[in-house]
């Protein structure tokens with residue numbers, strides 16, 4: 055009885071290693087045999103057709119997958135032709151990286167065409183690595199099967215499958231595998247470690263690589279260490295075909311830190327698509343934003359809005375960088391055809407080309423310049439970081455610089471203004487008897503309060519708000535007392551919430567219930583304007599800033615806050631600087647005013663947390679907020695709760711106005727009218 059493959063009776067780690075090595079050697083030997091088989095199947099000196107010619111001769115685009123159905127024509131997306139021909143058999147290019155926007159016909163022009171061309175003209179072993187296994191299979195089912203059917207090459211898959219069936223091997227036509235004479239296509243996800251290591255691959259397609267994990271997990275039962283980067287693992291499969299292999303890396307970029315497509319783009323020759331001006335002929339790259347020599351940004355895509363802030367569609371045009379002449383969206387069909395790719399760098403590796411393309415190049419009939427301007431208007435209106443990121447990634451095809459870094463505290467401190475913060479007068483029992491406050495800032499409308507509960511004190515801030523979230527810190531109070539009992543600190547917090555500050559009412563207070571929740575619930579059930587609240591990252595996944603929910607133990611609502619987003623927003627507000635050392639005299643969205651008398655410690659706390667990227671064991675990278683040890687952060691927490699209170703109040707108002715979501719323009723308009731009435735009344739009544 056042969057013993058070579060049977061396991062020893064007493065299984066030890068050493069045996070396992072030997073066994074695994076033997077299996078690996080065996081696999082390697084089989085792999086080389088397959089390579090020889092394939093290479094023998096490719097006769098040398100064959101005149102092959104170009105991938106671009108093949109596509110026009112065979113491809114029919116279906117109406118369910120593209121806005122431009124019918125026979126495939128490069129004149130629709132002429133910028134894709136050169137990239138496609140890098141993947142042709144006779145091109146010396148070995149690697150191609152494409153950093154791209156969506157809506158530029160990448161999948162149809164490159165991925166599908168290349169797979170069809172490979173099956174029909176230049177067979178070899180091909181692997182498609184999707185953003186995950188499910189996406190890879192969906193791509194095959196939705197796009198590849200359709201392409202095979204409509205390009206008239208289905209018989210090649212069928213014949214091979216029939217042949218394999220006769221010989222008793224498993225089917226070569228599944229969602230993850232297509233067999234054809236001289237090769238196969240395998241579609242997998244980046245976590246399929248075993249498959250990434252199993253077969254020699256000549257053609258490799260990496261799709262949406264920004265979504266790949268940095269590392270994939272260890273072997274069976276976690277006995278081995280992490281296997282490493284899935285891109286590197288798959289690339290190693292092509293080594294046997296070093297002289298004839300081709301690798302396509304494609305992705306829409308995401309966050310700049312930890313990007314996978316950015317370094318690949320930098321490794322290649324960094325090509326941009328130059329198009330001619332119809333007036334002066336000057337060749338130029340289409341840009342959303344250009345940094346001018348005087349440091350001021352220039353936006354060549356121009357638009358106008360009407361008095362309601364709506365886009366005037368006819369006003370949209372692109373301005374030539376040389377002559378200032380106007381181009382319209384319809385001009386694309388002419389200038390795209392006359393464009394050309396120009397490299398802007400020496401590649402770091404021979405035969406490595408890289409391409410950058412934004413949705414400004416999207417052909418007539420797909421994404422219009424009007425639609426891009428509209429998206430930009432929407433981003434600006436909502437001050438929404440998530441929308442802005444989508445705009446940068448999907449429309450501009452560029453990676454997004456996350457600016458979570460804490461602003462410099464001394465810069466914020468330097469802008470304190472000529473008003474005093476409010477002071478509390480207390481009696482012998484420590485109870486507030488009077489609030490001595492500064493005058494109401496001109497543009498301020500109402501207040502919110504954020505409060506943080508500690509064992510021996512309550513810290514809270516009274517923030518006044520004006521249109522477009524301009525804010526004034528009216529007072530920062532530390533109320534001493536044992537918070538586990540109904541002591542003076544709770545009574546004082548109640549006084550602050552129910553009092554007016556600088557002539558304005560408190561419209562909403564959020565109290566952090568992370569510490570001693572039962573006391574916070576009891577306290578809040580006495581008010582309509584005070585709500586218990588806690589930070590909850592999961593709220594953000596529903597793209598919202600806060601969620602209201604029930605509490606079992608008390609008849610009040612709990613507000614769960616996406617504090618991470620609020621911190622980002624606060625930091626972006628704090629970065630809005632002074633104008634010539636003075637606070638801006640005109641309204642500046644989100645500008646934060648501070649009084650004369652806050653100590654440096656306050657500003658240090660306000661900017662205490664920083665954001666960092668962390669990669670976990672499974673290679674998933676995420677941003678986390680980090681508080682350096684020894685630093686306190688109450689002032690930051692308290693301000694974030696006061697900002698949360700603004701959101702909850704705005705939500706209430708918009709609910710009242712029967713709007714589906716917070717519409718800031720409407721909210722601030724309403725606040726201005728209502729507060730003017732309230733303030734008039736109070737003056738008349740006082």
Ligand SMILES: [Zn+2]
Pocket residue numbers: 331332333334335336374375376377378379
């Ligand atoms: Zn011009």
